[in-house]
Amino acid sequence: MAVLTPSAPGEAPEGYASSGNYAFNMMWTLLHVPCVALPVGRSHRNLPLGVQLVGPRMGDARLLEIARSCAAVLDANAPRSLPQPVNPTAQPRFTTRTQHATL
Amino acid sequence: MQPYELTATEASALIAEKKLSCEELARSTLARIAERDPIIKAWSYVDEDLVIRRARELDKTPPASPLHGLTVGVKDVIETVDMPTQQNSALYEGHQSGQDAACVAVVRHGGALIVGKTDTVEFASGGRMAATRNPHNLAHTPGGSSSGSGAAVGDKQVQLAFGTQTGGSHIRPAAYNGIYGIKPTHGAVSREGAKMYSHTLDTIGWYGRCVDDLLLVADAFQLLGRDAAGPVPLKGLKVGLCRTPMWEAADAYGRAALALAGRRLEAAGAIVTELELPDPFKHLDEAQHTIMYSEGRAAFLPEFLGPKRGLLAQHFLDIVNNTRGITPQQLVAAYDLAAECRRLFDGLFGAGLDVVMAPPCTGEPPEGYASSGDPVFNAMWTLLHVPCVAIPVGKSPRNLPLGVQLIGPRFGDMRLLQIARACAPAIHENDTLSTINA
Numbered sequence: 132m133a134v135l136t137p138s139a140p141g142e143a144p145e146g147y148a149s150s151g152n153y154a155f156n157m158m159w160t161l162l163h164v165p166c167v168a169l170p171v172g173r174s175h176r177n178l179p180l181g182v183q184l185v186g187p188r189m190g191d192a193r194l195l196e197i198a199r200s201c202a203a204v205l206d207a208n209a210p211r212s213l214p215q216p217v218n219p220t221a222q223p224r225f226t227t228r229t230q231h232a233t234l
Numbered sequence: 235m236q237p238y239e240l241t242a243t244e245a246s247a248l249i250a251e252k253k254l255s256c257e258e259l260a261r262s263t264l265a266r267i268a269e270r271d272p273i274i275k276a277w278s279y280v281d282e283d284l285v286i287r288r289a290r291e292l293d294k295t296p297p298a299s300p301l302h303g304l305t306v307g308v309k310d311v312i313e314t315v316d317m318p319t320q321q322n323s324a325l326y327e328g329h330q331s332g333q334d335a336a337c338v339a340v341v342r343h344g345g346a347l348i349v350g351k352t353d354t355v356e357f358a359s360g361g362r363m364a365a366t367r368n369p370h371n372l373a374h375t376p377g378g379s380s381s382g383s384g385a386a387v388g389d390k391q392v393q394l395a396f397g398t399q400t401g402g403s404h405i406r407p408a409a410y411n412g413i414y415g416i417k418p419t420h421g422a423v424s425r426e427g428a429k430m431y432s433h434t435l436d437t438i439g440w441y442g443r444c445v446d447d448l449l450l451v452a453d454a455f456q457l458l459g460r461d462a463a464g465p466v467p468l469k470g471l472k473v474g475l476c477r478t479p480m481w482e483a484a485d486a487y488g489r490a491a492l493a494l495a496g497r498r499l500e501a502a503g504a505i506v507t508e509l510e511l512p513d514p515f516k517h518l519d520e521a522q523h524t525i526m527y528s529e530g531r532a533a534f535l536p537e538f539l540g541p542k543r544g545l546l547a548q549h550f551l552d553i554v555n556n557t558r559g560i561t562p563q564q565l566v567a568a569y570d571l572a573a574e575c576r577r578l579f580d581g582l583f584g585a586g587l588d589v590v591m592a593p594p595c596t597g598e599p600p601e602g603y604a605s606s607g608d609p610v611f612n613a614m615w616t617l618l619h620v621p622c623v624a625i626p627v628g629k630s631p632r633n634l635p636l637g638v639q640l641i642g643p644r645f646g647d648m649r650l651l652q653i654a655r656a657c658a659p660a661i662h663e664n665d666t667l668s669t670i671n672a
Contacts, residue, residue, distance in 0.1 A: 187566075188562075188565075188566050188569070189562035189563075189565055189566055190562065
């Protein structure tokens with residue numbers, strides 16, 4: 132079991148004034164949990180896009196094993212077609228189960 | 235009175251009034267060290283020429299802060315740009331880093347005079363002991379791992395000194411050497427440039443000869459809440475006298491010192507009541523060990539893998555090899571227990587409680603130098619990340635100092651120092667160490 136979540140808002144910003152937004156990272160940093168970034172593909176402007184897998188504290192070794200399994204189907208270095216821009220309101224095009232964290 | 239005998243606060247005022255030069259204080263300090271170091275062995279490095287040169291430079295420079303010219307010792311696990319940092323380890327013999335640790339830089343930029351490096355237990359952890367002796371009774375340990383810093387201040391060889399605490403390395407030596415010390419809230423003072431042992435426990439602290447000395451340094455670190463913390467009246471101050479779950483480990487003198495401090499505070503108008511900590515606190519000592527040894531694995535891995543591995547004591551091999559068999563689940567549980575108890579502890583403070591008073595050590599410093607004493611009365615507070623201030627109470631018939639510690643909620647450092655300032659004259663009667671009979 133790992134959490135699949137964005138590693139960045141999307142494309143790397145144009146220009147050098149900003150190195151990008153860390154909104155999708157700081158929560159995990161604060162939680163002290165291990166995160167593994169994985170490339171998924173590229174935008175039409177040839178900008179890399181990725182996701183991250185997040186596991187529980189001290190679960191680094193298992194998370195890396197999970198990442199190894201996932202990487203093969205997510206992207207790896209295999210050439211692939213460019214994904215179409217996603218409509219932000221659209222539902223994910225894969226089957227998923229929503230889990231609500233309970234505290 | 236010789237300049238070396240002045241507290242940091244007294245010297246600061248004289249230097250500001252130009253009644254004392256930095257060089258005069260430096261020369262007096264070096265003479266005291268030269269006289270006493272063959273016996274006390276507090277220092278691992280002092281370069282007299284360098285100290286005089288820096289003192290003269292300070293005399294040519296307008297004061298940047300009240301620390302101008304004050305004498306500071308630095309535990310030899312804390313980096314200094316102009317002196318070696320040897321960790322009391324054969325691996326680091328002659329080692330000199332490229333910059334000052336953050337805490338050294340802060341006081342140096344304030345004009346403090348770095349006098350030298352003080353002996354330490356190897357890597358502030360285990361392995362080799364410091365050569366240092368207790369200045370009050372040479373047959374006994376000064377405590378550790380901040381052995382040299384505690385003894386140097388306790389023997390008036392220096393006014394201020396930095397130590398570190400991961401288990402009980404700072405507050406215990408303060409008690410053993412009859413001096414004042416603060417271990418601030420974890421993270422309130424940057425630990426950059428001190429040897430890493432446990433990144434969620436390692437805390438930089440400092441020693442002084444009175445609470446005002448501790449406050450001078452606290453001001454330099456610009457701790458949170460310093461503007462809000464004014465003088466605190468002793469009358470009506472609510473003190474929670476806390477024997478802690480480790481009380482069985484206290485000796486008769488340690489128990490007598492806590493009781494006496496409680497009676498003195500009561501006589502001075504404070505409201506002293508017994509405080510019993512909630513049940514989960516009983517497991518904090520074990521949790522501290524779990525976290526310290528687990529984080530220590532990562533910290534000592536580079537030395538373990540390096541070409542000088544053969545010079546590492548078994549203590550460090552055991553840590554890296556995880557011979558205690560600590561599991562990831564145990565480590566996470568220890569972190570979670572600490573988080574729970576931190577919330578519970580901070581919640582105790584308010585209308586009914588201003589400060590906690592507890593033993594700073596088991597009692598008398600042990601005889602001999604094989605052990606620097608038991609950290610059992612410190613590890614829990616280190617793990618809770620709370621600020622602790624050591625205050626001397628008296629001494630045993632063997633002339634061994636005895637003390638207490640005051641403890642506040644996280645980031646209440648400045649208020650805790652103000653409370654300590656109000657309590658110290660009552661606890662540390664007449665500024666002398668009167669004999670306590672157990």
